[in-house]
Structures are given as C-alpha cells and as structure tokens.
Amino acid sequence: MNTSCIIRGLGHCAPDSVITNADLERMVETNDEWIVSRTGIRERRVALNGETCVDLCFSAAKAALEKAGMQAEELTHIIVATFTPDAFIPSSACTLSHRLGISGRMAMDVSAACSGFLYALETARSILALHPEAKVLVAACDIVSSRVDYTDRGTCILFGDGAGAVVLSSGTPGASDAQVLDVLVSSDGAMGDLLTVKGGGSGTPYKLGDAIRRDFFVEMNGREVYKHAVRSMSSVCGEILEKHGYTKDDVDVFIPHQANLRIVEAVGKRLDIPESKVFTNLQKYGNTSAASVPLALSEAVAAGVVKPGHLVLLGTFGGGFTWGSSLLRF
Ligand SMILES: CC(C)(COP(=O)(O)OP(=O)(O)OC[C@H]1O[C@@H](n2cnc3c(N)ncnc32)[C@H](O)[C@@H]1OP(=O)(O)O)[C@@H](O)C(=O)NCCC(=O)NCCS
Structure with missing residues (x-):
C-alpha cells in the first residue's frame, strides 16, 4: 500500500x-x-x-x-x-x-x-x-x-x-501524529459459539411479548476464551513484528486488549516484552470491548507514556473469534 x-x-x-x-x-x-x-x-x-x-x-x-x-x-x-x-x-x-x-x-x-x-x-x-x-x-x-x-x-x-x-x-x-505502519486482522468462525450474544439476532429472534432470555446477554466459556485469547493475540503480535523486521526489543509500548490482567501478562510473557512496557488501564475500566485498545492508547498518549518516536504495538482478541495487531510509529 x-x-x-x-x-x-x-x-x-x-x-x-x-x-x-x-x-x-x-x-x-x-x-x-x-x-x-x-x-x-x-x-x-x-x-x-x-x-x-x-x-x-x-x-x-x-x-x-x-x-x-x-x-x-x-x-x-x-x-x-x-x-x-x-x-x-x-x-x-x-x-x-x-x-x-x-x-x-x-x-x-x-x-x-x-x-x-x-x-x-x-x-x-x-x-x-x-x-x-x-x-x-x-x-x-x-x-x-x-x-x-x-x-x-x-x-x-x-x-x-x-x-x-x-x-x-x-x-x-x-x-504529535502517529503513522499506522500496518494492521493484521484475522478470524475463525469455528469457535464462534465460545463467546456469544445471540438473542435478538435473526438466528435467535424474539417475538413480541417474549420474555428476555439468557441468550440476550454475553455468554462465554471463560476458560476456552482465555486460552485462545492468549494464543491468538501472542501469535498475531509476533507476526506483525516479524513482518516488519522488528524484535520485541524495538517495541516501546505494548497496548494489548484490556480483557483481564492474566491474559495481558500471559501475552506479554509469550512475546517476552517486559511488564514495564505493557500499558494497562483495565483496573479502572474492565473490558470495554471494541473501545478497549483506543481508550488505552488515548490515555497512554495523554499520560505521556507514549512519546514521539515510540514504536507502539497493539493487540486485540474478541468474539467471532476475531483477533488482530497493529504497529504505530509516533
Ligand atoms: C472468567 C475467568 C476470570 C474465570 O476464571 P477461571 O479461573 O477460569 O474460573 P472458572 O470459570 O474455572 O471458575 C472457578 C470457580 O470460580 C467460580 N467463580 C466464577 N466467577 C466467580 C466470581 N465472579 N466470583 C467468585 N467465584 C466465581 C466458579 O463458579 C468456579 O467455582 P467452582 O470451582 O465451585 O465451580 C477466566 O476464565 C477468564 O478470564 N476468561 C477469559 C474471559 C475474557 O476475557 N473474555 C473476553 C475476551 S474478549
């Protein structure tokens, strides 16, 4: 491109x-x-x-x-x-x-x-x-x-x-701008049933007068989601670094999907990126789904954690399953 x-x-x-x-x-x-x-x-x-x-x-x-x-x-x-x-x-x-x-x-x-x-x-x-x-x-x-x-x-x-x-x-x-060097996104629908919000969709419709069922809300196999989140986010983040000839040492700040701290720590460990370079704000926001990474990125920039010249690695994982990574040069 x-x-x-x-x-x-x-x-x-x-x-x-x-x-x-x-x-x-x-x-x-x-x-x-x-x-x-x-x-x-x-x-x-x-x-x-x-x-x-x-x-x-x-x-x-x-x-x-x-x-x-x-x-x-x-x-x-x-x-x-x-x-x-x-x-x-x-x-x-x-x-x-x-x-x-x-x-x-x-x-x-x-x-x-x-x-x-x-x-x-x-x-x-x-x-x-x-x-x-x-x-x-x-x-x-x-x-x-x-x-x-x-x-x-x-x-x-x-x-x-x-x-x-x-x-x-x-x-x-x-x-004060950042260049989006690349984005990698992927999916696997075979694991879609492990994390769902089905109720109200055309596959699980509601008729007038129906009581709201459990399927209206997030349903999840937490353990399985955990395993795949760690595996997919680590691999897509490693892939984008390799594609651009970078190593984990080139990364100044890593901003993974703020799903939970154990997932974040496990991904950091797999990528061998030190904790000091991993930005988290999930402690005060929880998992905000699509907002998670841009909310963390925006806060990291506002707080001066991300500085001009920094290479920032982003990683996501979500229902679908879907996952992705991006590299930004500030
Ligand atoms: C959800 C999650 C925190 C649960 O942790 P876990 O160690 O897998 O826990 P389990 O689901 O195996 O449950 C262990 C026990 O804690 C209990 N438990 C579950 N939620 C609990 C809660 N909020 N408080 C107290 N106990 C709870 C369970 O009932 C279970 O009890 P049991 O052993 O008597 O049956 C973990 O699986 C996880 O982080 N998964 C990924 C979820 C995620 O990030 N999803 C979004 C991705 S985009």
Missing part, C-alpha cells in the same frame, strides 16, 4: 458512573479478592445514566477532532466499531454523523466484537488507499453493560463501557 495512514488526533470517553468490586459483591456471590486475583479489575464505568454508544462516540470523536485541529465538516468517512449500537437501523455511524452536524458521507458500523477497533482501522486504511484525500473518523465504543447479565458472576465482573476515537488522513506525520 503506497498511501500513508496517519493518526491526526485521538480521543476517549467513558460514562461517569462507577461500579466497584464492592458494588458487585452486593449484586452477585463474589468478592474483591477473587475478582482482582483472577482479572486485575477493580472497577468499571457503566452507562447508568442512559448514555448510548453514539453519546460516547460523539464525545470521543470531538476530542479526537480537537487534537487533530480539524472540524467535523472536513470528515469524509465515518466508521463506528461496536457490537452494541444504539439501534440496528439506523447504524450508529449514521446517527453519529448527524450528531456531528454532517451528512452526505459514507457512514457505517463494523462488527468484530473486541477486535472492532483494528477491523475499523484496517477499513480506514483501505479507504485512504483508494481515496488519499479522505479524512476518516474511526470511533470504537461498546455499552457492554446493555448486554451483560448482572446476575451472572462469571461475566458481569469483567465488562465496562467506554469509547475511543481516532481521526486519520494520509500525508506526512506532524510532531
């Missing part, structure tokens, strides 16, 4: 309401020690005040546009990565465009669960390859709490809500 893909601005947003492990202790039979030792998660942000996917995307997008020094009118393409859109129709991308005060653009949602951001980023790269003058907004958001059963202790402890956004264009990178 000849056209460059540059991140001109990054933004993130999360709901104000917090659910701590102590709060969960009052909702299901669990305890802080179990949750922290198995996942590292201490609290998560949850849309208790009715915030929607588009609400969070809008705030994250405004922040990214501001960092990019761009107006919404300049955007040519809007992509939203989510499995929890405001509605099936209209897409969250269409609604977001309207909220941004623009129309007449290509606007679409991308569904790849927790890998959604990298799938959307790869889509944006393809758009820039075809239209080098394009200015693409990628927003990744999940209101996972809308699809979590808060009586199921096996899943409700893991997830939170959030959003991250990037504004992309081609050309040469400025001092």
